[in-house]
Amino acid sequence: MREIVHMQAGQCGNQIGAKFWEVMSEEHGISAAGEYIGDSDLQLERINVYFNEGMGGRYVPRAVLTDLEPGTMDSIRAGAYGKLFRPDNFVFGQSGAGNNWAKGHYTEGAELVDAIMDVVRKEAETCDMLQGFQITHSMGGGTGAGMGTLLVSKIREEYPDRIMSTYSVVPSPKVSDTVVEPYNATLSVHQLVENA
Numbered sequence: 001m002r003e004i005v006h007m008q009a010g011q012c013g014n015q016i017g018a019k020f021w022e023v024m025s026e027e028h029g030i031s032a033a034g035e036y037i038g039d040s041d042l043q044l045e046r047i048n049v050y051f052n053e054g055m056g057g058r059y060v061p062r063a064v065l066t067d068l069e070p071g072t073m074d075s076i077r078a079g080a081y082g083k084l085f086r087p088d089n090f091v092f093g094q095s096g097a098g099n100n101w102a103k104g105h106y107t108e109g110a111e112l113v114d115a116i117m118d119v120v121r122k123e124a125e126t127c128d129m130l131q132g133f134q135i136t137h138s139m140g141g142g143t144g145a146g147m148g149t150l151l152v153s154k155i156r157e158e159y160p161d162r163i164m165s166t167y168s169v170v171p172s173p174k175v176s177d178t179v180v181e182p183y184n185a186t187l188s189v190h191q192l193v194e195n196a
Contacts, residue, residue, distance in 0.1 A: 002130075008135065010144025012169050013169075018079060021061050021085075025084065028047050034058040050062055060084070068093040069143075108147070109151075140178070150191075152192065155195075156196075166196045
């Protein structure tokens with residue numbers, strides 16, 4: 001089977017990723033507890049692309065959830081589909097990146113990226129035939145932009161022949177959160193052109 005390892009970085013990436021897994025679970029007939037409750041063989045046909053089959057027939061997303069602060073992780077765990085994910089696949093720091101691309105890429109994110117790569121490697125090793133990786137992140141913040149692009153470059157280095165697909169949220173000047181979003185996005189695009 002051609003498996004995909006999904007990653008989500010930062011607040012925006014995790015919020016989009018949480019919705020992605022909700023939709024994937026519904027499409028494949030998987031309950032919030034990971035049990036198959038569908039009614040069609042078609043739902044199970046390609047389920048191994050995104051899900052690992054665990055003990056007792058429970059399906060677990062092949063997902064790595066990362067952030068530089070625990071807030072978003074806590075809300076995902078407390079959400080309706082929080083029990084779906086493997087607890088070891090939540091990798092987060094305590095400090096945050098403060099909407100600073102350099103903090104996400106060079107300091108705070110760089111301290112956490114080895115722990116994230118360990119989880120990514122573990123997920124990749126469970127695959128029969130790894131097709132590639134996908135990441136959801138924003139390009140305007142510090143964690144999604146800075147650490148997200150660092151993660152993409154580390155994965156490109158370690159898995160040069162695999163597909164890398166990014167779902168990158170680009171900031172808009174019309175609904176801007178912070179004044180540094182254009183800088184974060186510019187630095188991110190440069191990294192993504194090189195590695196994605």
